[in-house]
Amino acid sequence: MRESRSSELVCLMCLITVLFTACVAPQETNGLVSSLAPGDVTTKLQEELIKAKPGAVIELPEGKFSFDKTLSLTVDNVTIRGKGMDKTVLSFSGQKAGSAGMLVKAGDFLIEDVGIEDAAGDALKIDGGTNITIRRVRVEWTGGPKTTNGPYGLYPVTCKNVLIEDSVAIAASDAGIYVGQSDQVVIRRNRAEKNVAAIEIENTKNADVYENNVSDNTGGIMVFNLPDLPVQGGGNVRVYNNRIIGNNNPNFAPKGQVVYNLATGTGMLIMAVRNVEVFNNEIRDNNSANINIVSYLSASSAEEIKNPNFYPYVNSIYVHDNRISGGGKDPDSRLPKWQALAQATGKPLGDIIYDGIVEPVNGKPGAVADARVCLRNNGEITFLNFDGAGGFKKMSRDSKPHDCSIPALAAISLPQTAGTSEKSGGGM
């Protein structure tokens, strides 16, 4: 008896809920879930984003929806959820105003299971937020690599606690996944292809980059600092368990972009940064070099080096226990520096190449050991110290000066990943 009564009650509640939901849900937010009907996404999504209250979940249906200007969000703690990165597609191919496809200036932001296509500028830009999660999001320029494509795909800048996972970035004219001037970052299990740079960690502290598939870009994973940005001192970056294979797609960045000078066929670039640990990766068949370790001096003018907030050298770089092969077979002949280098060395250039530029000590040249560029247990690799400061005069293929080790860096733990099991660090 009691049972039947309670089930009646549940039933009644069901009915009420169903009725209520059917009538009200499409427009109602109320800090809860709102679902947009397919016919309403183009016309109503921006309004939903503006009127959203913290805690709102905006569900998007299957379909391809067109927008002619930037979609923006400034409310904290909002979730946008589609039905799949290939099923719910926000298309900006007809964009007439605004640079970004989607622009988020809010914290506690989660977006998942959405595709963002053909933004005029950056596909998904997130500026200054804390606790940012991007999960199973695809950003793509559907015409393939083109100089006119937007620069960045997934683009958090000046953010804290950033998680980008299980996402896809295709054909960005700068970087498919770019994290800039941020702190505490995890980038895992993503796929990046046909971008100029697949993944960039720029002026960013404390990042773990792992289990990503990075192939057929101009360059794979870049870890570096640039001068003249307000946030300096990026570093403490671990790159592990990634596949960085055959990134030989011709560079299509607009001239003038920093990445225009990225050599086609770069597996990893480690530049002007301290404390980077690269381990357990498969890095092969990147035609300029599998790993290029350089100071900013090799890349730019002396004037910028004078900037007191900018550290132009590399220091404490530990590359160990990777499977590395087939690098430097066909260095980029488009860039004069690389052409000259290839002429001076012959092919292959090398799996791991290093400019050998060490921070001076008391005005005198520093010793090789001071830079602590350590390479260990990477198999039968070819190495080249190309003497970037001396104009390739004292080049060396001897990697023995770099047979050293550095204590492992700590794993990054984010509020978003708390409770999930993290792969343990590498180190010794």
Place this chain on the structure above:
Amino acid sequence: MRGVLMAGFALFCSGFFLSCNLIQGTGVKTFVEEPFPDNLSEWRLFVKGGASLKPNQNVIPYDLNTPLFSDYAEKHRAVWIPEGSSATYSENEPFDFPVGTVIAKTFAFPSQENDGNEKLVETRLLVRAKSGWVALPYIWNEEQTDATLEVVGGTREVPVKNSAGVWEKIRYNIPNTNECAQCHAQSKIMLPIGPKARNLNRNYPFSTGPENQLVYWTKIGYLSGAPSPDKAPRAAVWNDPSTGSLNDRARAYLDNNCAHCHQASGSAGYTGFLLDLNERNARRLGYCKNPNSAGFSGDLLYDLVPGNPDESILIYRMLSTRPKEMMPEIGRSIIHPEGIELIRQWVASLEGECE
């Protein structure tokens, strides 16, 4: 009885609020929290619409020395402050306005058929609510009798006379509230942009005769703590050489057209390219500065190449109307040749060389 009368008025007035306010003789009504009114008329800021938008009592019109370019729109600015309170003067920042303050900016375009008569497109309110500043975009109806709150903004085809004197139809973008914040947020806090000492320090033709705006605002109790105008900063008028040197006018133009984002706490602060009037660091002003992560820049290397406008990304982006590269990113749909010419001359006048 009074209620009945008011109701009567309300009925009588619906759709015809303009003369109605005169009948009622009521002043401005402010709203400091949600819900904000759907109709602009409910604020009672204006007593007449259409071609001659007349401010209600104590709604004070004002002008800026150098404004933001907005597709040649006519902009009518006005401020209202609740009785018994006043804004606090600041030398460099926007004044600190009291809760209840309403700043109104009405955008109008001249009518092509009837040159001289203008058509109101939108009135943007910036309201100092209890929670902070709130941006409320109201779009005028065809009849020009009232404007409706549209948080999502909109677009309108409007006629503009370009610099060559030729009429063209443009697609004018009415910003949504997030786009308002894109320019008005400093460190994510909404703030006014225009009402700073350096912009307001000029004469305005008040009904009582021309008078310095800082003096007038102080006199009517709208502003406290202001020094005499000669002790307050004053930005140059961008197109009036009698008000400042080429450098002064160019920097005033950049201050009001770029620095709302390109300042340390603005939404482009992360670029390190900063253009507010008080910036003195050459590299931050763009001298030989590589933009690093700024996207499209016309194959050019530096934000600003002294002596060489054609090599400066600054000019390139002012010249563009492509969404991915134009600057400002929003707020205009056509270029401003006169402003570009000023900045070209300024860049050409700068000395130095990039490697």
